[in-house]
Amino acid sequence: MNTDGLRESGESLKTLGHISYALHTVVAVGAVLPGVQASVALLIVAFVLDLVKRSDAEGTWQESHYRWRIRTVLWAAVLYLLTSPLWLLLLAPGWIAWGLVSIWFLYRVVRGWMNLNRNQPMLLP
Numbered sequence: 001m002n003t004d005g006l007r008e009s010g011e012s013l014k015t016l017g018h019i020s021y022a023l024h025t026v027v028a029v030g031a032v033l034p035g036v037q038a039s040v041a042l043l044i045v046a047f048v049l050d051l052v053k054r055s056d057a058e059g060t061w062q063e064s065h066y067r068w069r070i071r072t073v074l075w076a077a078v079l080y081l082l083t084s085p086l087w088l089l090l091l092a093p094g095w096i097a098w099g100l101v102s103i104w105f106l107y108r109v110v111r112g113w114m115n116l117n118r119n120q121p122m123l124l125p
Contacts, residue, residue, distance in 0.1 A: 014062065021109060023043065023049075027039075027042050031106070032103060046073075064121040064122040065115070069109075072108040
């Protein structure tokens, strides 16, 4: 593949990254703000997009962004599931736990999107 093809492929991956981060952001903001619930379908679309296109990003700086978004969604799902029994203890413990998970989710999305805009990979711990 020539350099123009690599550049086009990289730009295409970056555009898909922006779309995925935008969908994640809509869901994350909806999770943080009361009464602004976005559809989980948006998150599923972004997650599937990331899973399908992840292999196209292998060996590029953008590969870390696909891993970052996939891991963020998976960890958020686990954290929401683990904290869901707190809703049985009345409203406040569940609301607080899910609020913290939602803020963490929003932080991860914003941090990732900022790095994508700067053409920087995500450094994973």
